[in-house]
Amino acid sequence: MGKRAGKPDSGGLAREAHIVAHCIRKEKGHSYAELVDRISLMPEVCDRLGVHPDAPPDPSTFYYSFDRYAMYIWRALLRISAQQHPQSGRVALDSTFFEREQASQHYLQRCGRNVKTVKATTLTDTESLVVLDVHCCIEREHDTKAGPRVVR
Numbered sequence: 844m845g846k847r848a849g850k851p852d853s854g855g856l857a858r859e860a861h862i863v864a865h866c867i868r869k870e871k872g873h874s875y876a877e878l879v880d881r882i883s884l885m886p887e888v889c890d891r892l893g894v895h896p897d898a899p900p901d902p903s904t905f906y907y908s909f910d911r912y913a914m915y916i917w918r919a920l921l922r923i924s925a926q927q928h929p930q931s932g933r934v935a936l937d938s939t940f941f942e943r944e945q946a947s948q949h950y951l952q953r954c955g956r957n958v959k960t961v962k963a964t965t966l967t968d969t970e971s972l973v974v975l976d977v978h979c980c981i982e983r984e985h986d987t988k989a990g991p992r993v994v995r
Contacts, residue, residue, distance in 0.1 A: 856900060860892040861908040862920070868905070875902035914979070921977065931970035936990050938964045964989045 867888075868878040882888055883899040894900065940960045962984065966976040978993045 856904070857893060860894070861905060862912070862916070863892060864905050865909055875906045878902065878905060918976065921974065925973050925975045928968070928971050928973040930968045930973065930975075933969045934975065935967050935969050936964060936986070936993065937967060938962060938986050938989070964993050966993045
């Protein structure tokens with residue numbers, strides 16, 4: 844995952860430890876506070892992540908790290924997870940617009956942007972319904988332009 848997966852400049856947990864912690868949290872359905880409690884009860888996991896069981900990081904450490912990764916990291920994780928599922932070889936493209944205005948109005952005002960919708964184009968296996976790839980953009984790009992990129 845390049846330079847961004849190593850130890851952060853300011854010290855602290857390695858970035859791959861954050862990604863693994865997020866995967867554990869999502870798989871088990873834990874909140875961030877529960878994640879920290881659960882990790883501190885697993886000495887082998889603590890050892891692999893570089894976390895001391897008696898002094899686990901604050902839940903906000905994981906909460907804020909979730910949004911700091913570039914899209915290419917999440918797409919790499921998506922490809923790795925999609926390869927673990929059986930694939931039929933038949934796929935479908937689907938494009939959907941998501942309204943951003945309600946969920947992030949405060950953010951949009953703070954950064955001076957006026958993004959109302961995000962277009963997500965997914966490549967999905969038709970039998971297993973596994974999402975193989977996703978492309979997000981804030982411009983009204985036509986499917987004939989986004990589709991070939993997603994398929995490639």
